[in-house]
Amino acid sequence: MTRTSSSSARVAVSTVIFTLRADADGAGLMLPLVRRTRDPYAARWALPGGWLDVAEGLDAAASRTLAETTGLAPSYLEQLYAFGDVDRSPTRVVSIVYWALLRQDEVDAQLAAHAEHGDAPDNVQWFDADALPDLAFDHAQIIAYALWRLRNKVGYSRIAHGLLPDEFTLADLREVYESILGRRLDPANFRRQAEASGTLIPTERFRTGSHRPARLYRYNRDVELAERGPLSASP
């Protein structure tokens, strides 16, 4: 092997952050990308990330590199998958990829705080998950996998926690699901499934307005958010 300077792989971490941005055209999933300033793939867009430091754990490295590149600090990051194909980079790199859901108001508040302190991140731009630019490395494949996981394997509780305020109606939750899945859902079926999931707790409060009052729900904090089971006991 002459193409690497080392006899083994280097470990990097990257993070996929999804938020839901609502505008006049409806709501859509967005994620932040960082423009690379050096080779390989100089000037291409890439997931926020960086090298694992020898003195930090994987979770800590993901949080640090995300904060350094984007200024974002989600309340939790979940490990998604380790990518380690031999040819994914000119040198041998294994990337441990994390992901998180972040509410738009949290994104706005965190970025406003950075702007106020004059340390707004450079080279970051938010993209529609369905209209990504050319990406560095295998990051297009990584984002496709993260979207698939989000669309197939993320339950009511996690979506509610990650993308909705503390209290929400079932219609709010359904609209978030519809944005993620890109299709309409039957309201009665959705209500039945959401109520049967055991992950949402009805409150005694209702939202009133032009329609009939809609009950507000909150998510059940007893349900494992990151679904790490016994790993959750780790420091």
Add this chain to the structure above:
Amino acid sequence: MTRTSSSSARVAVSTVIFTLRADADGAGLMLPLVRRTRDPYAARWALPGGWLDVAEGLDAAASRTLAETTGLAPSYLEQLYAFGDVDRSPTRVVSIVYWALLRQDEVDAQLAAHAEHGDAPDNVQWFDADALPDLAFDHAQIIAYALWRLRNKVGYSRIAHGLLPDEFTLADLREVYESILGRRLDPANFRRQAEASGTLIPTERFRTGSHRPARLYRYNRDVELAERGPLSASP
């Protein structure tokens, strides 16, 4: 950092293989462990594994190191989680952990073939998942996480494929679930859930015997076995 010989982490792979061994006392989950022959943790039991070679992908490294240490070759290995706490080893090691389910008859056939060729693996022993010896590194935590995933997140199709023959009755499938979960399940509820899962296909064949004929099912091969979504398209 003086305690590591390198300025970065080294990448290892390890694999947790579950099989279901039935005997007079019932059925139980078993897994193979390898006795370490050198420090750290010399003479302790550890998961089968080894170092990632710079010229091989993660999946290939998992298959190779599993075959080298145990002689086993599952039809698929699924990535479970990357473990990278700073203090999990005297030097800095990130372990990409894989797992698989293997039927007892597959284990027996593979080990018999090795014995016939005089290359039976050394230092390997199968342990009851509920009665493990003292383990090296954080391997007890890794196995606890794998058991939690198996008990909580593995669907009917995967269990059927991994631990049952090609055709099986719903009673066979329920017995496997009962062994994994360590508790009895209501037959009528189990039947309803399994039939509604969309992952089992009823055949027109029945098992006859002392009870009334029981329909044989096979698993639906269209369901993603390893649940990797778009990653399944990778070579």
